Amino acid sequence: MMKKITYLLTGMFLFVAVNVVKAQASQECNIKYNLFKGNYVTKKYAEAKVDLEYLLTNCSKLSVNIYKLGAKIANRTNDHTLAKKIYEGRLVNFPNKGAAKAHSEYAKYLIKHKLASSDEVFLILEKAYKISPKEMSVKNIFRYFTGITEKYKDTDPQKVFDTYDDVIESVQEKLDDYNVKIAKLQAKEEAGTIDSKEKKRLKAYITNSTSLGLVESGLDAKISGIATCERLIPIYKRDFDTNKTNGVWLKRAVSRMYNKGCQTDPLFETLAKAYADATQSADAFNFIAGVLDNNGDKKGAAQMRKKAFDLETDPLKKARLKLREAQGARGSRARALAYEALKYNPNMGKAYLYIASLYQKSANSCGSDEFEKRMVYVAALNKALKAKRVDPGCGAGRYISSYKKLVPSKKLIFQKGVSSGMSHKIGCWIGETVRIP
Template sequence: MKKITYLFTALFLLTIGVKAQGNQDCTIKYNLFKGNYTTKKYEQAKPDLDWLMTNCATLSINIYKYGAKIADKTKDATLAKRVYDGRLANFPNKGVAKAHNDYATFLIKNNLSTDDEIFNILEKAYKISPKDMGVKNIFRYFKGTVSRFKDTNPQKVFDTYDDVMESVGEKLDDYNKKLGPLLAKDSTATLDKKEKRNLKIYSTNSKALGQVEGGLDAILSEIATCERLIPIYTRDYDANKDNEVWLKRAVSRMYNKGCQGDPLFEKLAVRYSEVSPSPDACSFVAGILEKNGKTAEAAAKRKECFDLETDPIKKARLKLREAQGTSSKSRARALAYEALKYNPNMGKAYLFIASLYAKSANSCGSDVFEKKMTYVAALNKAMKAQRVDPGSGAGRYIKNYKRNVPSKKDIFQKGIAPGSSFRVKCWIGESVRVPN
């Protein structure tokens, strides 16, 4: 009996010893692998990577993170596939959306897959977490969705757009909050090295997201017309009249596409406020009251909506929405400036003011020069939007306004010095510099 006990004890100790030795070997190999990776010796890192994936597959997720970069740098498609599959198998709950996204990027970059195969991989990433997808892949996935479903299932296109835009919006808000303090500090030239690097990163990423937002809008505008939206939302209303998310998206889309004149908009807005008595829903009802001539009730409702909201960024959005629904240009500008008090980095408020100026060009001057100076005022606001909010999509506004500012010939014929101050007339009443 004692001999059996000794035998089991010996086997147990041997097993522990083997396991300990195995763990030690894994650690040694991992450190060698990491050293080659860190020093960018990617080819030298491959043998240890192969050994780690075979013998220590669950040691660290970094095996696969580093392995993906090694495969990319060495353009090794076979390794990339093995790393991708290994990560999903051994770390199925950690950063999976990004793993799908990165693998799709590798395939695209090296022309290794069909559009359908790439779309399927991106769809996996999208279903898990759109926020973890790269900017280009978000755009690529949406384009793929539009091409596949715009005629057979437009609602899927709308839902995908909303999901993606909400994700993009969250990212933009996050960058906006981070950029605010850095931009304020940058104006005093007191940023340290790390802050300068972060300012550049946040600005670049925010600008890229803003371009995606504009690109998605451009694609959707072709199919999301009032003529198309109204029949779809009329058909689906009964099935979704208690669905807060569906109601919010339907109301918002009809508002953004200028479909407020249809009775369905009022029906949706009222129902949205009943299902979700939120500041957002409340503001749509205020707009309906205004449209129906109930000015005093609309003002009271707007105050109620605004007081309900506690988030400064959302308060700014409510003010901007009110500005967008106001017929008086001077009043609309005042409301946009009120929005900026709650979010000084709200580029869209500056772009809205710029658009008001541009629309007034023909009525704010007595000659070509004076009318074109209105575009200078608009350009200044658009450039301000780009400075404080790189993700606002200001670039296309800037490009458009620059085409319409006074030429050297216009300035010469007016007999005014380049670089001098000029006061734009009518309701704008703003002094700007004559272009050089």
């Protein structure tokens, strides 16, 4: 009996002792963690590194912030050994918390300090991409796609196309998200109810959206030399039987042929019909409308577009459908459809840019002299500036730069006998009043 009591008391003592040690260790970890964060905030990086080393050794699972802040300290102090230790430790202890971003940031670190070859960096970016392209930095998305393009453009162009589609879809999701956020904050800004924190967020959203827009145009430039009708058609003919019920493959094939102007080939109609059969989606029916249009069935095309539009419920996608319809029209009809798109997404910069391009094309026919013709570019410039304001990622910059060069000069304004700031009514179908620059 005494032995049993002794064993019981010993066990209880050990249990209490172990838990006391654990509690003390946990308390020490929390103390070190708070010291670490405090030194980081006050930029005492040398002191922070001491606590960081303790945390990495003794409290590795306490918080993912150990690794997030630690990576910034390693970067600021150029401690390459510490950077690698943090990167590897984070993936071991927090494999499901921002792993893609961790890969992306480590690749950026290696590039900055020239610590790895292009192939080594590519492998890290590939890991990030496979987990979540959305978590990659803008530059690293472009780097990864460049690597894929160089590696597979001749041996496996379909892989390049698939990667492009994946990346563009991720970029578009991000742009849509920023579009909505920017619209809400700009409304508060115009109403005078925006606070300082919201102003900072708005500035960050605009910066990020602009950067993503540059990536989108950069990706388009990269793939333009590869995705030609001469290259696309044989590939899609070869792979059609295997993918004729694969909605994702069909959507991408139809979209790429449409964007590259390959609609006149009979394969486009085959792909569009298969896409509609496989998905019964609004997007697919809209492509069928284009096929009917090309075949001269205007009434059938209009009915199919209405079917596609009525089927779609997402206002952002409804706006895209209207803009695509506008791009197949001309003059005032095209502009009216673009404005309809803006009813569903008032921050759709590409709709404003399309209207600007319509004005640009009419410059020579909407004025009786050089001044009046150049004032058309003022109207186009206004639309491009509006596009940039409401949708920073739409790629308005190059339009603005182009139109600015074409507006009336001070000399031309003087010769016309008018003054800067006066209103001017543009003629023909545009019929818009603008200010003389």
